[in-house]
Amino acid sequence: TFGPAEQELAGEGKSCVLLVDDEPDMRRFLVATLAREHRVIQAADGKAGWELYRKYKPDAVLLDLMLPEINGLDLCRMIKTDKETSGARVLMLTARGDETSKIEALERGADDYLTKPFSTLELTTRISNLLKAAELEVELRRRNVDLQNALGQLRETEAQLVQSEKMNALGTLASGLLHEINNPLNFMFAALSLAQDAASRDKDLS
Numbered sequence: 001t002f003g004p005a006e007q008e009l010a011g012e013g014k015s016c017v018l019l020v021d022d023e024p025d026m027r028r029f030l031v032a033t034l035a036r037e038h039r040v041i042q043a044a045d046g047k048a049g050w051e052l053y054r055k056y057k058p059d060a061v062l063l064d065l066m067l068p069e070i071n072g073l074d075l076c077r078m079i080k081t082d083k084e085t086s087g088a089r090v091l092m093l094t095a096r097g098d099e100t101s102k103i104e105a106l107e108r109g110a111d112d113y114l115t116k117p118f119s120t121l122e123l124t125t126r127i128s129n130l131l132k133a134a135e136l137e138v139e140l141r142r143r144n145v146d147l148q149n150a151l152g153q154l155r156e157t158e159a160q161l162v163q164s165e166k167m168n169a170l171g172t173l174a175s176g177l178l179h180e181i182n183n184p185l186n187f188m189f190a191a192l193s194l195a196q197d198a199a200s201r202d203k204d205l206s
Contacts, residue, residue: 017040018049022044034123046072046074054082059131060130061076072093091111091112
């Protein structure tokens with residue numbers, strides 16, 4: 001059940017965007033803009049935004065810098081340090097264009113910063129870029145896992161081949177040793193046989 005500070009999902013699309021802004025007119029504008037390509041959840045304060053974030057695990061978050069309950073900077077830090085869902089991209093929105101505010105937002109983990117007023121095209125482009133970066137990161141992680149698995153299989157196969165070569169080498173060594181041992185033994189048996197024949201002849205002559 002949603003309270004007055006939050007609303008159900010709006011729009012369609014494979015990506016989910018959480019919007020947290022305490023100005024109703026700005027929320028309506030942003031929802032109308034983003035819902036054309038994304039599923040959008042909205043909240044009017046930081047506390048509701050955090051609850052929705054944990055519930056829906058959105059792909060991107062639009063945060064106003066100044067929010068009731070939990071301000072945008074603190075909420076950004078909470079999102080970025082959350083161990084379960086820290087992969088969401090965060091775009092900070094603010095009417096303050098000073099460099100200090102931008103640096104502070106980036107230090108809290110924000111991925112991008114947009115100063116009000118802004119154009120619809122700039123907003124949608126920045127969101128799109130953030131989502132593409134997130135997709136590339138996920139794909140990179142997947143490829144890295146595949147690479148690690150392939151490397152593990154390669155090492156296992158290598159170990160098996162080394163063991164097989166060791167066994168083959170031991171077999172060859174054993175065959176060589178037996179050959180080297182057999183030669184003196186054959187010589188000894190031949191010598192003993194000759195000695196026995198000689199002894200038999202001497203006995204007959206006597």
